Amino acid sequence: MLEINHLTKSFGDKKAVDDLSLYIAPGEIYGFIGHNGAGKTTTLKSCAGILPFDAGEIRINGISVTERPLEAKRVLAYLPDNPDLYNYLSGIQYLNFIADVFGVDRDLRAERIRRLADTFELTGDLAQPISAYSHGMKQKLAMISCWLHEPKLILMDEPFVGLDPKAAHLLKEMMRGHCDRGGAIFFSTHVLEVAEKLCDKVAIIKNGQLIASGTMDEVKGDDSLESVFLELEEDHDA
Secondary structure (H helix, E strand, O other): OEEEEEEEEEEOOEEEEEEEEEEEOOOOEEEEEOOOOOOHHHHHHHHOOOOOOOEEEEEEOOEEOOOOHHHHHHOEEEEOOOOOOOOOOEHHHHHHHHHHHOOOOHHHHHHHHHHHHHHOOOHHHOOOEHHHOOHHHHHHHHHHHHHOOOOOEEEEEOOOOOOOHHHHHHHHHHHHHHHHOOOEEEEEOOOHHHHHHHOOEEEEEEOOEEEEEEEHHHHHOOOOHHHHHHHHHHHHHO
């Protein structure tokens, strides 16, 4: 589903991502863990076709994000850590705009918007301008927009930040349901307890370099993901 081969991206003299290779298969929830500045957001933005990279290749469902960017973007959705929405639009206007971009049929979009907005208890606020939304409401609106065109791959950067416990629980259920239907999810998080319970596989990155990856059992063994993460970070510094 998502193939990252020898991805390298620098900002000036600093290598934000250094020769990173990962594969996320259909049906997998794949967690991406690392300290602030480790290269997680740079990797996700490169996969989404937002950020050009210096070397390597990224393919989504077999489609190159550099050679056929529009085709690649049609089958993915990207949720940034801080959703940058159009504040002058209402919630429903924004969702209709996203549906227009992805060519979602009018009747189909109406059903999906109704179902997803009801799920996140946002239906009553869709007529309001996004400028009046709290951070959590914006996060919910952005998540609805991610599922609106039923993408094959969903990329998410710290998706649980700002969500109340109920919304976080709903998101975890939606993530698992998406992958059970053959989709794939690649997401970054600092909430290691969530990653440990939710993810099928996990990758740990530090200073742009991959230091561990595999199934959750392969990476953490009999320890907690938190303890393994801290130990690997210390070993990598040594």
